[in-house]
Amino acid sequence: xxxxRDYQRPLDxxxxxxDLNHGAGGRASAQLVSxxxxxxxxxxxxxxxxxxxxxxxxxxxxxxxxxxMATDAHVVSPLFFPGGDLGCLAVHGTVNDVxxxxxxxxxxxxxxxxxxxxxxxxxxxxxQSMAAAARAAGVAIVTGDTKVVEQGKGDGCFVAxxxxxxxxRGRDIGGARARPGDVLLLSGTVGEHGVAVLSQRASLAFETxxxxxxxxxxxxxxxxxxxAAEGSVHVLRDPTRGGLATTLNExxxxxGVGIDLDETAIPVLPQVEAACxxxxxxxxxxxxxxxxxxxxxxxxxAAVLAAMRRHxxxxxxxxxxxxxxxxxxxxxxxxxxxxxxxxDWLAGEPLPRIC
Amino acid sequence: MCxxxxxxxxxxKDGALxxxxxxxxxxxxxxxxxxxxxxxxxxxxxxxxxxxILDADEAQRTLALFAExxxxxxxxVADPPRMPA
Amino acid sequence: MKYVDEFRDGELARGIAARIAAxxxxxxxxxxxxxxxxxxxxxxxxxxADLLPPALRMIHGPGCPVxxxxxxxxxxxxxxxxxxxxxxCTYGDTLRVPASPAAGPQASRGQGExxxxxxxxxxxxxxxxxxxxxxxxxxxxxxxxxxxxxFAIGFETTTPPTALVIEQAAREGLANFSVLCCHVLTxxxxxxxxxxxxxxxxxxxxxxxxxxxxxxxxxxxxAPYEHxxxxxxxxxxIAGFEPLDVMQAILMLVRQVNAGRCEVENQFTRAVTRAxxxxxxxxxxxxxxxxxxxxxxxxxxxxxxxxxxxxxxARLDAERRxxxxxxxxxxxxxxECGAILRGVKRPTDCKLFATVCTPEHPxxxxxxxxxxxxxxxxxYGRWRDFPVRVEASAA
Numbered sequence: 001x002x003x004x005r006d007y008q009r010p011l012d013x014x015x016x017x018x019d020l021n022h023g024a025g026g027r028a029s030a031q032l033v034s035x036x037x038x039x040x041x042x043x044x045x046x047x048x049x050x051x052x053x054x055x056x057x058x059x060x061x062x063x064x065x066x067x068x069m070a071t072d073a074h075v076v077s078p079l080f081f082p083g084g085d086l087g088c089l090a091v092h093g094t095v096n097d098v099x100x101x102x103x104x105x106x107x108x109x110x111x112x113x114x115x116x117x118x119x120x121x122x123x124x125x126x127x128q129s130m131a132a133a134a135r136a137a138g139v140a141i142v143t144g145d146t147k148v149v150e151q152g153k154g155d156g157c158f159v160a161x162x163x164x165x166x167x168x169r170g171r172d173i174g175g176a177r178a179r180p181g182d183v184l185l186l187s188g189t190v191g192e193h194g195v196a197v198l199s200q201r202a203s204l205a206f207e208t209x210x211x212x213x214x215x216x217x218x219x220x221x222x223x224x225x226x227x228a229a230e231g232s233v234h235v236l237r238d239p240t241r242g243g244l245a246t247t248l249n250e251x252x253x254x255x256g257v258g259i260d261l262d263e264t265a266i267p268v269l270p271q272v273e274a275a276c277x278x279x280x281x282x283x284x285x286x287x288x289x290x291x292x293x294x295x296x297x298x299x300x301x302a303a304v305l306a307a308m309r310r311h312x313x314x315x316x317x318x319x320x321x322x323x324x325x326x327x328x329x330x331x332x333x334x335x336x337x338x339x340x341x342x343x344d345w346l347a348g349e350p351l352p353r354i355c
Numbered sequence: 356m357c358x359x360x361x362x363x364x365x366x367x368k369d370g371a372l373x374x375x376x377x378x379x380x381x382x383x384x385x386x387x388x389x390x391x392x393x394x395x396x397x398x399x400x401x402x403x404x405x406x407x408i409l410d411a412d413e414a415q416r417t418l419a420l421f422a423e424x425x426x427x428x429x430x431x432v433a434d435p436p437r438m439p440a
Numbered sequence: 441m442k443y444v445d446e447f448r449d450g451e452l453a454r455g456i457a458a459r460i461a462a463x464x465x466x467x468x469x470x471x472x473x474x475x476x477x478x479x480x481x482x483x484x485x486x487x488x489a490d491l492l493p494p495a496l497r498m499i500h501g502p503g504c505p506v507x508x509x510x511x512x513x514x515x516x517x518x519x520x521x522x523x524x525x526x527x528x529c530t531y532g533d534t535l536r537v538p539a540s541p542a543a544g545p546q547a548s549r550g551q552g553e554x555x556x557x558x559x560x561x562x563x564x565x566x567x568x569x570x571x572x573x574x575x576x577x578x579x580x581x582x583x584x585x586x587x588x589x590x591f592a593i594g595f596e597t598t599t600p601p602t603a604l605v606i607e608q609a610a611r612e613g614l615a616n617f618s619v620l621c622c623h624v625l626t627x628x629x630x631x632x633x634x635x636x637x638x639x640x641x642x643x644x645x646x647x648x649x650x651x652x653x654x655x656x657x658x659x660x661x662x663a664p665y666e667h668x669x670x671x672x673x674x675x676x677x678i679a680g681f682e683p684l685d686v687m688q689a690i691l692m693l694v695r696q697v698n699a700g701r702c703e704v705e706n707q708f709t710r711a712v713t714r715a716x717x718x719x720x721x722x723x724x725x726x727x728x729x730x731x732x733x734x735x736x737x738x739x740x741x742x743x744x745x746x747x748x749x750x751x752x753x754a755r756l757d758a759e760r761r762x763x764x765x766x767x768x769x770x771x772x773x774x775x776e777c778g779a780i781l782r783g784v785k786r787p788t789d790c791k792l793f794a795t796v797c798t799p800e801h802p803x804x805x806x807x808x809x810x811x812x813x814x815x816x817x818x819x820y821g822r823w824r825d826f827p828v829r830v831e832a833s834a835a
Binding site: 399426 | 441444447449454455456459478571572573574575598600604654655681684691707709710711712719720
């Protein structure tokens with residue numbers, strides 16, 4: 001041993017702030033990585049200290065399976081909201097993207113873009129939340145990057161995550177696979193994440209007990225796929241930005257089909273309904289971060305729905321409609337009044353109606 | 356500009372402000388236009404202002420009227436057709 | 441939600457619909473105009489039209505204040521932000537209304553992308569969405585060194601809050617706040633429609649009666665409509681905001697028409713009285729006065745149909761404060777918003793509908809606000825425009 005390591009003042013988690021040194025690649029950067037990221041994410045790959053991770057081939061590959069990769073950038077504001085924060089959102093979002101292909105999520109990469117002046121205390125909170133979410137989901141954050149931008153050029157903290165997963169041989173779930181006759185299943189109540197985030201915008205000033213539904217869904221997906229013959233679940237998608245309405249329109253478009261919904265079957269919490277009424281917004285277009293919608297072969301629908309309901313994340317799962325042949329790819333809905341309307345694509349940013 | 360909802364007054368504060376509750380969601384609104392509103396009243400809220408007080412008796416009467424009209428009619432209108440065949 | 445959910449009950453709706461169908465005279469058709477953007481939205485969003493018999497048609501009138509806001513007024517608001525550096529505060533509905541192309545060497549009449557408040561924001565204009573006039577006041581207090589203008593639009597429901605805010609600003613002696621007043625009046629618009637050639641002489645738009653606006657009526661009361669019923673021999677039924685209210689009001693109109701009556705009836709008894717909200721009316725009278733004329737998009741100039749801020753509040757009147765001119769700007773040549781607002785044409789009669797003009801790229805105001813007839817039809821009802829064969833589904 002040649003001597004003591006150079007003394008390095010530990011990071012001040014209480015009052016410290018990110019400065020440009022932390023992104024410069026020098027000692028400050030390395031300290032941030034070792035004292036925060038490697039310490040919290042805590043896995044052999046990060047402790048190796050390389051710029052990338054060499055990962056073992058999962059067994060499904062040898063059996064003819066395929067790799068899955070997904071990526072997401074997270075720019076939510078505010079960073080901390082009822083029920084979650086940027087950190088767990090970043091983990092859940094990408095784990096879910098992988099899971100929506102029916103794949104087993106394995107590893108995540110995380111890139112941070114930090115604004116000069118961002119509080120270390122907030123960064124630590126976010127990172128700890130990510131670590132906890134990753135542990136709960138059974139995935140490791142194996143590599144990452146940090147950059148710092150000048151004050152005013154970033155909204156505090158942006159995170160981009162990329163996820164890798166593996167599919168068993170033969171599984172092919174995707175938005176283009178819906179077929180006329182398929183049953184549409186929704187895993188639970190919609191609109192909570194959108195409302196929870198909005199409730200924090202000072203300009204709106206409303207109080208509510210609604211919390212974000214952010215959650216990792218791969219376990220629920222596994223339960224659904226195990227409940228029926230391989231190939232029965234045709235489509236899986238999590239209705240994030242743009243809400244359930246947008247997701248269903250995407251599926252209709254991709255698969256070249258129409259959809260017929262029953263408004264009374266779509267579960268919405270009363271407070272979400274009330275908050276949306278107050279703001280002039282529609283729960284069908286509000287973001288969800290812990291729900292999924294599935295198109296399932298009709299003969300398997302009952303079994304899959306039962307499996308969802310047995311799972312903690314699917315307790316309020318419901319059958320909300322069917323897929324039908326329609327060259328115009330409309331998503332139609334029978335309203336609670338018994339009339340009909342379409343549920344169209346979102347037109348731009350949902351601007352709350354005053355009227 | 357017609358979006359307006361009946362919300363229950365849960366607290367009246369100084370400066371003609373009140374906290375109202377709609378389905379468990381709470382918001383602060385101005386009651387300057389309905390100075391007589393008291394806790395327990397339902398007010399109609401539009402762009403952050405209560406513009407009128409809901410008459411609970413009339414509301415019940417209206418609902419009873421709906422039920423009466425609906426009951427007199429025969430079997431419900433048949434389900435409207437889907438995308439025309 | 442109490443007093444909301446009960447008024448959306450599907451079973452009751454079907455029952456009332458059956459009653460309406462049973463009471464229609466077989467020898468005639470019925471056309472009613474609803475005059476409140478909120479009613480247009482409720483009808484589309486719940487698919488009420490599906491529950492009504494084919495012989496009964498609802499015509500969407502100019503009840504959406506965003507839809508009748510002329511291009512020239514939006515240009516004024518954009519100009520205040522882009523050219524005068526003011527913070528312009530507006531309700532959400534107004535943000536996407538298309539106005540004139542940006543001024544500049546490249547732009548000339550008819551060329552260039554038309555600006556909206558939202559597009560102006562993307563070009564650096566400080567435009568902020570507010571939920572209430574009080575929010576605009578708060579912004580003015582927070583930025584004493586900037587001019588803050590509240591773009592006040594809306595019918596009589598929205599006007600009293602603006603009046604209160606102007607009085608409050610005057611009391612506080614706020615030096616940097618003003619209001620661009622584009623408040624319009626409901627009865628004037630109804631008169632204008634009833635006076636129009638299509639209705640009066642040509643009979644091309646047969647209107648058998650009106651569904652009166654819900655929340656405007658809370659403020660102005662039911663009395664102001666008595667004039668129409670008498671003078672124009674048309675029944676008016678003021679309806680609440682929920683779909684069951686609308687349906688009951690339609691039934692009441694059918695009964696009036698069948699009996700040859702022309703009265704003002706109030707379906708929205710839980711919130712509307714004959715006199716209305718006197719405190720609200722008084723606030724409006726203190727702060728505003730009638731303009732002799734005002735241009736409505738699609739209707740042209742309508743006399744005594746809009747409000748202006750009184751002289752004693754001149755400091756708070758953005759038009760006077762900034763010396764604004766009003767310039768009339770015509771709509772796109774093929775835009776049929778005017779005819780649609782008057783009920784003369786339907787959205788599908790407009791060549792631009794669903795082709796060039798969509799909610800993402802609105803050409804005219806009927807497509808911008810979700811209560812505009814075109815937006816409502818596009819977003820909720822355009823599937824009816826396609827005659828399609830649905831193949832027998834699998835399973």
